[in-house]
Structure formats: structure tokens, C-alpha cells
Amino acid sequence: MNIAIIGAGLAGLTAAYELRNSGNKVDVYEATDRLGGKLYTVAFEAGPTDMGAEAFMARRKDAVEFFTEVGVGDSLVEPSGLRSLVWVDGEARGLPTGGVMGIPSHSETVKHLVSDETAQRIDDEANRAGFTWDTGGDMNAGKLVRDRYGDEVVDNIVSALLGGVYSCTADDLGVRATIPQLAAELDRLAEAGDRTVHLSTAIANLERSRKEMPTGQGAVFNAFRNGYQELYETLAEKSGADIYIDAFVSSISREGEGFRIKGGEDTVYDHVILAVPAPTAALLLKEIAPEAAEKLQTVQLANSAVVGMRFATDEGLPENSGVLVANGAEDVKAKAFTLSSRKWPHLAERGGALVRASFGRFGDNIALTATEDDLVDWALDDLKTVTGFDGREAGLEEIYVQRWFGGLPRFDEHHLDTVAAVRSLLDDVAGISVTGAWASGVGVPAVVADARVVAKQLL
Ligand SMILES: Cc1cc2nc3c(=O)[nH]c(=O)nc-3n(C[C@H](O)[C@H](O)[C@H](O)COP(=O)(O)OP(=O)(O)OC[C@H]3O[C@@H](n4cnc5c(N)ncnc54)[C@H](O)[C@@H]3O)c2cc1C
The missing domain is CATH 3.90.660.20 (Protoporphyrinogen oxidase, mitochondrial; domain 2)
Known part of the structure; x- marks a missing residue:
């Protein structure tokens, strides 16, 4: 089979690596003059330094195992564990330790970051009428926390934390899309009761199960000693794929049972994996999967x-x-x-x-x-x-x-539905797959896991 992968970021390179030794001819097209996409290690004089992603969630053992398999596991390093601060009202104060993404179960851990009134509101939440949570659905994270705990919790804590990961405030993000463990707990509570749930109860339950988790699992995050470059270059090298840089793909069209790529080699491909950001994927799907393309255009x-x-x-x-x-x-x-x-x-x-x-x-x-x-x-x-x-x-x-x-x-409260709809529409278009941060979740382990699944489906 001839396979084209569009995009040599983490998703594209992981897919290419996964397809090594598969007997297929794999060509990777990258629009810029370098590999890695949002992974980008810059040669500072003092040493290689990441200017894109700098770490990953090491509790995702599948990612650590994958990096070890790829041969870069020995380069993983742990952080110092020093505490982070948050700048609130002209003062740097300690980030709360408990809670989930800064959402507390009670006021004790956040009272240095909010007014007495807000602290009281947090502690009273369980005594107020609950809110309706649709099992399996999603809800705007900012709205939920504002409604239950007030604005200060969102602006001073939750948006600061989510903003560091998603470059969005909580008001532009969905609960399930960005804090899936909270959504799952709300599902569980809703299923157990009458669909009316409390935020503080869900957070307290999550805190409790975290406490029950076995200790000694190592650091939550890891990084690569010499930056992500080692990972993306090793993936590229070991993939055995032909990788074309400065190769901007501007459209994909059908040719018989296969596909032709504008900006690519003079080859008809049996399968194309799109590993590019959502708006680019929408553009490239326009001719071959217009409905999926239209859905994808909504991702900002x-x-x-x-x-x-x-x-x-x-x-x-x-x-x-x-x-x-x-x-x-x-x-x-x-x-x-x-x-x-x-x-x-x-x-x-x-x-x-x-x-x-x-x-x-x-x-x-x-x-x-x-x-x-x-x-x-x-x-x-x-x-x-x-x-x-x-x-x-x-x-x-x-x-x-x-x-x-x-x-x-932007992983807003509609995002997961959009991804599911796009993937379902593409199920009917033989020869096309999509992967990448918009489809998988933005974290490095999620991007790797999804790209591997997508590639394995071709084997
Ligand atoms: C500043 C920043 C910090 C981050 N920090 C972390 C972190 O610490 N930990 C973590 O887990 N995650 C982090 N992330 C998220 C993570 O880096 C990304 O989700 C992940 O790298 C995305 O990989 P990808 O392959 O899906 O997309 P990309 O990296 O965007 O790769 C897509 C590739 O496709 C190419 N391309 C686009 N259009 C075309 C075209 N028409 N033709 C050919 N090629 C094309 C692009 O040039 C690019 O190389 C961070 C992201 C950013 C931006």
C-alpha cells in the first residue's frame, strides 16, 4: 500500500513510526522546514531548550512505555517538585494543592485566593439545590464553576490552571473535554441519583479516590533531558518513511480508488492520514469529505x-x-x-x-x-x-x-461531539484517517496514543 501522512508533528511522526516494517510505502509531507510541529527544541548556547511543549503527563504509563520502546526512555527526567504560585490581586500566592484543576471541594485549600464570601459559597454548595448533569454530555467549565462557586474561583484559579494547558479560559472550555475525570464522576453521581448533582461532592469523591491510589508511582510529569527533539528525530529516523519538508499540501483529490496529493510526489496513495490542525484538515477534506470538512471548520x-x-x-x-x-x-x-x-x-x-x-x-x-x-x-x-x-x-x-x-x-463543550461526528462521517470514506491534537486531546500522551491507534488500523 502507498500511504501518505500529512504533517510531521508528533501525531504524524508517531503514525509513521507505527507503520515501520509494515511493508507499506510511507511518505510524510511537512509544510515547514522542520519536524516536530508544536514540539520544538531550540539550540540555546546553554543547551537544548524546548519552546513548545516541555513536559508530559508521566502517569500515562502507555506514553512512558512507548518512549522506552522507541529508545528514548533513558532521557526522561523528573521535575524538582517545587510548588507553583498564582498571581492574584497583586500578590504571588500558593497554588491550591487539593481539588481538581483548581476546583476545590471545600474552601480550606483556596481561602487565600478568594474572598470570605466566595469561601462561604463554596462550603454551602452541597446544601443548595443540585444542578442537572446530562450523563455523557458536556457543559461549559467556566459557567459550571461560576454558577456553583462564583467568579473568583474561575478567574483566580481554574482559568489560570486550564489556561496554562489549553491557552483558553475556563469559559471557552468544556468539562468533559478538558477535565474528563470530573465529567466521569458527575456521570456516576447522576446515574446513581436523580440527575441532580453537586460539584463539591464530585470533587470530594475524586480527592478521596486519589488518596486511595497507591503511592510511589513517580513524578506526575516528565520531560526529555535534551528536549523533545530527541523524540521527534528518533521517530522520524526509525520510521523509515520518506519525509518531505517544505512540502505544503494544498489539496487532496480522488484518483480512481486512491488519492492524489497536491504538493506531494507524483504518486497515487491508497490511504492518507491527516495529522494536521483542524482548520487545515477541514481544508484538505473539502473535496473528498465535504460534510466532515464542514463540521471540522467549527474548531477554533x-x-x-x-x-x-x-x-x-x-x-x-x-x-x-x-x-x-x-x-x-x-x-x-x-x-x-x-x-x-x-x-x-x-x-x-x-x-x-x-x-x-x-x-x-x-x-x-x-x-x-x-x-x-x-x-x-x-x-x-x-x-x-x-x-x-x-x-x-x-x-x-x-x-x-x-x-x-x-x-x-479550543476544547469547548461541543468539541468532543464535533470530533465524534467527523470521525463517524469519515468512517464512510475509505482510505482517509485523521489524528492529531484536535482529535485526541492536546497532551503528548493522548496525541501519541491516538496516532498509534489510527496507524494500527491500517496494519
Ligand atoms: C506552547 C505549547 C506548549 C505545550 N506544552 C505542552 C506540554 O508541556 N505537555 C503536553 O503534553 N502538551 C503540550 N502542548 C501540546 C502538544 O505540544 C501538542 O498537542 C502536540 O505537539 C500536537 O501535535 P500534532 O502532531 O497533533 O500537531 P502539530 O504539532 O501542530 O503538527 C502538525 C504538523 O502539520 C504540519 N502541517 C500543517 N498544515 C500542513 C499542510 N497543509 N501540509 C503539510 N504539513 C502541514 C505543521 O507544520 C505541523 O508540523 C503544548 C502546545 C503548545 C503550543
Whole structure:
């Protein structure tokens, strides 16, 4: 079989790897001049440094096992475990430890982040009438938490945490789409009762089952010692596929039983795997699967920018992994700081300090319109504001600005239905599969798992 994979990000390269030794001819087309997509390791003088994804959820043992199989398992490293902070009302305060994605079961863990009135409201939630939860359905995360606990919990905590992962506030995200364990618990409660449920009960149940989990499972997150480059280059190399860079695919059309790719080799492909962001997939499906294309057009993307900064000294940098910024903070433009050399011992070993500032949430244009100079100035100013660390005085040695146009798909409360509808429509179009962050979930383990399933279906 001739197989074309469009997109050499994590999904495309994982699919190509999975198809190695399958006896098929596999061609991968990548529009840009490099591999990896949102995985991007930049050669800082101090050492390779990730400017896209920097970590992954290591509790996903399937991902760790896959990386080990690929041959890069020995490069996995653990974080220091230092606590993160959140910038609220002009002060850096400790991120709550309990709860789920910052949603508490009671006020005790968040009372330093909300008013007394909100704390009372959280504690009273279980005594108020419950809310209706449709089993298997989804609901806007911001709306749910605002309704039950009030605005401060959303703006000061939940949006700050979700924003760090999804580049969206809670108001642009779905519960099931982004906090699936909470949705599952709400399902369970709804099924057990009369469909009227309480948020605090669901969170308390999840906290309890977390406590019952066996300890000693290692760090929640891992990273690659020399950045993600090792992973994406190894996947590419071991895949044995022919990989074409600077190969922008502009359309796919039918030719007999197969497909021809505009921008690709002069080959008729029996199967095409689309491993590109949703709007691009929509464009490429237009001719061959118009209904699926139309559905996919509804998926919107969030832009963001990362400013990587290396300083001569780390003196004065707080002993924390990072600082998230509450949504709506007027004194700070950044949405988060990763104090990378504090968070990761392998980066601390390089000496000096490494900090990543992130900008941009869904709906704002900061990552698109700000100049590089502005982004760097804001990163330094905001870092000083939220940590007291004066990067200019500490000696700014290296700097890298990476904009992520359409970096992440918006996982709103309709997203999972859209994905299911697209996949179901494509079931009727033989020879076409889709994978990638919009289809699988944005986390690296989810992207890998989905791409493997999609590739295995061809074997
Ligand atoms: C700033 C940032 C930080 C992140 N941090 C983390 C993290 O710490 N942990 C984590 O688990 N996840 C993180 N993520 C999410 C994770 O990196 C992504 O979900 C994942 O890498 C997406 O992989 P993908 O292959 O689906 O898509 P992409 O990486 O977008 O790959 C798609 C590829 O297709 C190519 N392409 C597009 N159009 C065409 C075309 N017409 N023709 C040919 N090629 C085309 C693109 O150039 C790209 O290379 C982060 C994402 C961002 C943006």
C-alpha cells in the first residue's frame, strides 16, 4: 500500500513510526522546514531548550512505555517538585494543592485566593439545590464553576490552571473535554441519583479516590533531558518513511480508488492520514469529505507566544516551579511563567537561570500583534512584578521568541461531539484517517496514543 501522512508533528511522526516494517510505502509531507510541529527544541548556547511543549503527563504509563520502546526512555527526567504560585490581586500566592484543576471541594485549600464570601459559597454548595448533569454530555467549565462557586474561583484559579494547558479560559472550555475525570464522576453521581448533582461532592469523591491510589508511582510529569527533539528525530529516523519538508499540501483529490496529493510526489496513495490542525484538515477534506470538512471548520484555535530567557545568575529567583497569572490581572500581560531551571534539576545543572514566559489566551491577539521587542520587554517587566527577580540586572544572556499561531485547538463543550461526528462521517470514506491534537486531546500522551491507534488500523 502507498500511504501518505500529512504533517510531521508528533501525531504524524508517531503514525509513521507505527507503520515501520509494515511493508507499506510511507511518505510524510511537512509544510515547514522542520519536524516536530508544536514540539520544538531550540539550540540555546546553554543547551537544548524546548519552546513548545516541555513536559508530559508521566502517569500515562502507555506514553512512558512507548518512549522506552522507541529508545528514548533513558532521557526522561523528573521535575524538582517545587510548588507553583498564582498571581492574584497583586500578590504571588500558593497554588491550591487539593481539588481538581483548581476546583476545590471545600474552601480550606483556596481561602487565600478568594474572598470570605466566595469561601462561604463554596462550603454551602452541597446544601443548595443540585444542578442537572446530562450523563455523557458536556457543559461549559467556566459557567459550571461560576454558577456553583462564583467568579473568583474561575478567574483566580481554574482559568489560570486550564489556561496554562489549553491557552483558553475556563469559559471557552468544556468539562468533559478538558477535565474528563470530573465529567466521569458527575456521570456516576447522576446515574446513581436523580440527575441532580453537586460539584463539591464530585470533587470530594475524586480527592478521596486519589488518596486511595497507591503511592510511589513517580513524578506526575516528565520531560526529555535534551528536549523533545530527541523524540521527534528518533521517530522520524526509525520510521523509515520518506519525509518531505517544505512540502505544503494544498489539496487532496480522488484518483480512481486512491488519492492524489497536491504538493506531494507524483504518486497515487491508497490511504492518507491527516495529522494536521483542524482548520487545515477541514481544508484538505473539502473535496473528498465535504460534510466532515464542514463540521471540522467549527474548531477554533488559540494563539500563544513563548519567550525563553536565559540569565547569568538565578540569585533572587524564587524557589518555585512557576507562576500562573489570574485571568483579568491588569498589572501583568503574561499568562504564566515557568521557572524552568527551578522546575527541572537537569536545567538547573546548566547554571544561571532559565525562564519561559507565556502569552496569549483564546480570543486575545497578543501573540499575533505584539512585536518581539514588546514581548521581551513585557516578559522581563512581568517577571520582575510577579517574582521580584530583575532579569535585566541578572544578565540576560540568551533569548528566543516563539509564536504559536493556532497553537492549540479550543476544547469547548461541543468539541468532543464535533470530533465524534467527523470521525463517524469519515468512517464512510475509505482510505482517509485523521489524528492529531484536535482529535485526541492536546497532551503528548493522548496525541501519541491516538496516532498509534489510527496507524494500527491500517496494519
Ligand atoms: C506552547 C505549547 C506548549 C505545550 N506544552 C505542552 C506540554 O508541556 N505537555 C503536553 O503534553 N502538551 C503540550 N502542548 C501540546 C502538544 O505540544 C501538542 O498537542 C502536540 O505537539 C500536537 O501535535 P500534532 O502532531 O497533533 O500537531 P502539530 O504539532 O501542530 O503538527 C502538525 C504538523 O502539520 C504540519 N502541517 C500543517 N498544515 C500542513 C499542510 N497543509 N501540509 C503539510 N504539513 C502541514 C505543521 O507544520 C505541523 O508540523 C503544548 C502546545 C503548545 C503550543
